[in-house]
Every structure is written in C-alpha cells, then in structure tokens.
Amino acid sequence: MLNERTQVGVIGAGPAGMLLAVLLRRAGVDCVVLERRDREYVANRARGATVEHRVVDLLRRHDLAGNLLRTGAVEDAVEFRLGGRRYPVRYEPLAGGRSHYIYPQQFLVRDLVDAYLADGGDLRFETAAEAIDDLTGQPRIRLADGRELRCDVVAGCDGEYGVARRAIPAGALRCADYQYDYAWLSVLAEAPPSSDCVINALHESGACVHVRRTPTVSRFYLQCGRDETRADWPDERIWKEVRIRLALDEPWTLHTGPVTDTGTVRMRSLVCDPMRYGSLFLAGDAAHIVPPVGGKGFNLALADAQELALGLIERFTTGDHRRSDAYSQHRLARIWRAQEFVHWMMDLVNTPGYGTADAAFLHRVQAARLTRLVDSPAYLAAFLEDYVGWW
Ligand code: APR
Numbered sequence: 001m002l003n004e005r006t007q008v009g010v011i012g013a014g015p016a017g018m019l020l021a022v023l024l025r026r027a028g029v030d031c032v033v034l035e036r037r038d039r040e041y042v043a044n045r046a047r048g049a050t051v052e053h054r055v056v057d058l059l060r061r062h063d064l065a066g067n068l069l070r071t072g073a074v075e076d077a078v079e080f081r082l083g084g085r086r087y088p089v090r091y092e093p094l095a096g097g098r099s100h101y102i103y104p105q106q107f108l109v110r111d112l113v114d115a116y117l118a119d120g121g122d123l124r125f126e127t128a129a130e131a132i133d134d135l136t137g138q139p140r141i142r143l144a145d146g147r148e149l150r151c152d153v154v155a156g157c158d159g160e161y162g163v164a165r166r167a168i169p170a171g172a173l174r175c176a177d178y179q180y181d182y183a184w185l186s187v188l189a190e191a192p193p194s195s196d197c198v199i200n201a202l203h204e205s206g207a208c209v210h211v212r213r214t215p216t217v218s219r220f221y222l223q224c225g226r227d228e229t230r231a232d233w234p235d236e237r238i239w240k241e242v243r244i245r246l247a248l249d250e251p252w253t254l255h256t257g258p259v260t261d262t263g264t265v266r267m268r269s270l271v272c273d274p275m276r277y278g279s280l281f282l283a284g285d286a287a288h289i290v291p292p293v294g295g296k297g298f299n300l301a302l303a304d305a306q307e308l309a310l311g312l313i314e315r316f317t318t319g320d321h322r323r324s325d326a327y328s329q330h331r332l333a334r335i336w337r338a339q340e341f342v343h344w345m346m347d348l349v350n351t352p353g354y355g356t357a358d359a360a361f362l363h364r365v366q367a368a369r370l371t372r373l374v375d376s377p378a379y380l381a382a383f384l385e386d387y388v389g390w391w
C-alpha cells in the first residue's frame with residue numbers, strides 16, 4: 001500500500017531522483033519515489049556515461065562510488081581531429097589531478113536504486129504520477145489508479161517529458177529554448193572502443209564523435225540533417241561516414257561491430273526559470289536540457305539533486321528554508337554557465353551552416369578556433385575549466 005503522506009514526493013527514478021532520494025533518506029527525511037517504468041527498464045536504459053570528478057567525490061563521500069571506482073574507466077584526455085590530423089588535449093598539468101570517469105548512467109542509477117532499497121527506502125516502480133495538485137498549498141501527487149500521495153514538497157525529477165514542469169501555470173515559468181539546425185545520429189555498437197578518450201572529429205561533411213562506453217561497447221555520433229532517420233542510415237552508410245570523418249593521415253584502427261541501438265538526437269537546449277513553483281522543485285532534465293556534447297546533462301542532473309537535497313535536509317531537520325529558497329537561483333547560475341559552454345562546444349565540433357552557402361567560410365572559422373584552442377595555453381585553460389568542470 002502506498003504511503004498516504006510523505007515529506008518529499010520524488011517523481012522519477014533517474015539519476016536526479018535517485019541521488020536526491022538516497023541523500024534525503026540517509027539524513028532522515030521521509031520520501032517516496034514514484035517511477036512509471038519497471039526496475040529492469042530503468043537499470044538498463046543506456047544514456048550518457050561521462051562523470052565529472054566532483055560528482056565522483058560526492059558519491060565517494062556517501063559511499064556510493066564503489067562500483068564506479070572498481071569498473072569505471074578514468075579519462076584524462078580528449079582528442080580532436082581535423083584534416084587527417086590529431087589534436088590531443090591532456091587534462092594535465094592544468095587540471096590539478098582531476099579527471100573524468102566513464103561509467104554508464106544506467107549503472108549509476110542501478111547502484112543508487114540498490115543503495116536506496118538497502119537503506120529501506122520506499123520506491124514504487126510502474127507507478128506513474130498523473131498530475132500534481134495544490135502546488136502552493138499542501139501538494140498532492142495524483143496517481144493513475146486515483147490514489148493520491150500528500151507531500152510537504154514535491155521533487156519533479158521526471159525528465160524532459162514528465163508531468164512536473166507541466167504542472168506549473170504557464171505564466172509562472174519562463175522557458176528559453178534553442179533548436180540547432182542539425183541533429184546527431186547516435187549509434188551504439190558492440191565494438192571495443194577505438195580510442196581511450198573521446199574523439200571529436202571536425203569534418204566538412206559533419207561532425208563525428210566517438211565515445212567509449214565499456215570495454216566492449218562504443219558509441220558514435222554523426223552530425224546529420226534534422227529530418228534524417230535510421231532509414232537514411234543503413235549500417236554500411238554509418239560505418240562509411242565514421243571512417244571518412246575520423247580518418248587520419250597516420251595508421252589507426254577503427255573497431256566496428258554489430259549496431260545494437262540507434263536514435264536521432266534532436267539538438268536542443270532548454271532552461272526553465274525558476275526551477276521552483278510553490279512546493280514543487282524541478283531537478284535534472286525536467287528543468288533543463290543540453291545537447292550531449294561535453295557530457296554535461298548527466299552531471300547537471302546530479303548536481304541539482306545534491307543542492308536540492310542539502311536545501312531540503314536543512315528545511316526538514318532545522319526548519320531553515322533559506323537554502324531551499326535559494327535553490328533555483330543558485331542552480332540557474334551554474335546551469336547557464338554550462339549552457340554557454342555547451343553552446344560554444346557545439347559550434348567548435350559541429351560543421352556550421354550545414355548545406356548552406358556560408359558553410360565553407362564557417363568551417364574555416366571552426367578550424368581556426370580549434371587551432372587557437374591547442375595553441376593558446378590561456379584558451380586551453382579556460383576550455384578545461386568547464387570541460388573537466390572545476391569552476
Ligand atoms: N511518473 C513517474 N515517473 C516518471 C514520470 C511520471 N509521470 N515521467 C517520467 N518519469 C520517470 C522516467 O521514466 C525516468 O525514469 O522519470 C525518470 C526521469 O529520468 P531521466 O530522464 O534520466 O532524467 P534525470 O534524472 O533528470 O537525468 C537526466 O538523463 O537525458 C539524460 O542527458 C540527460 O544525463 C541526463 C539525465
């Protein structure tokens with residue numbers, strides 16, 4: 001039987017919802033997590049995999065990083081390619097020992113679900129929130145079967161298409177949206193990684209990004225037209241374009257293998273302001289979206305969860321509302337900084353003016369930006385500050 005009442009009703013068992021729930025429960029704040037999918041689905045949904053060092057530090061402090069440290073891979077470099085040449089960028093000596101970890105998002109969600117349930121947490125799979133009522137009074141989450149969960153606070157961690165953001169009256173929320181005029185075809189392949197770091201290839205026919213996932217699984221992204229679908233990209237075309245765009249003037253080996261999943265990623269940015277309405281707080285993709293370049297979406301979702309947890313713990317344990325009241329303002333400053341960086345990096349990596357008369361000029365500007373990045377220590381330091389994430 002579902003609890004009738006809780007302090008924090010968390011909608012969504014993605015990275016944001018699960019980290020929030022674990023931190024709240026461990027601090028003695030009562031919460032219930034509602035997740036519309038089943039446990040199997042949540043634990044296997046392949047998404048991003050780049051975890052910033054500060055998130056790893058947080059997980060380590062809460063004894064949640066065991067599997068990540070054991071099986072994740074350290075990443076301390078990124079490579080750019082252009083015109084048959086490599087432009088490797090190492091994080092050291094500028095990064096002060098900080099690196100990324102490559103650990104698929106669904107593995108971390110699995111770890112957080114296990115930790116929360118081991119702590120005795122209340123998590124309801126296959127339980128969708130239909131609507132949220134009385135956000136400025138005593139909020140109630142309405143479920144599909146007509147039952148209700150009364151909460152002091154609702155945490156909307158239900159992703160891009162959830163109910164939480166839509167529960168806020170239109171006039172109370174400003175959403176700034178940006179749509180790029182190209183898309184990325186995302187390709188997951190059973191192929192060992194062809195590099196031990198991310199490769200961002202700049203190419204006149206469009207960007208190609210290679211990211212390792214696990215020792216046997218790789219992801220490739222190919223810049224493509226917005227209207228293109230998998231039907232336009234049979235396997236032979238995928239591998240042909242990957243070869244062309246990643247080509248080097250020196251010998252190197254591209255590992256290929258069966259394509260297990262593909263999708264067209266709409267290149268979209270979104271920020272909703274404020275991230276709070278009455279007793280509803282938004283976290284993660286429910287409040288903001290970034291395109292996948294730079295791997296920021298996953299890390300922003302976890303950082304939201306951490307800040308919201310700290311604010312709500314203070315609110316429920318000492319009655320001090322100041323930190324939770326400042327949540328939206330505090331997070332939005334950081335989210336806009338990440339948006340600016342990702343927007344800049346999208347321009348760096350993707351072939352601009354795709355298919356237009358300006359394309360040749362813009363591609364030269366793009367090449368000049370890459371040259372400046374690897375030639376100027378000041379520019380490189382500024383890049384790494386955001387890419388590795390220590391600001
Ligand atoms: N009721 C209950 N659960 C819901 C509902 C609903 N009405 N709507 C959505 N959900 C669940 C989804 O099934 C999903 O498990 O909310 C969860 C949201 O998880 P994510 O989409 O992973 O969102 P978030 O935790 O914010 O993590 C963001 O995901 O898209 C990537 O790049 C992004 O890495 C970032 C991360």
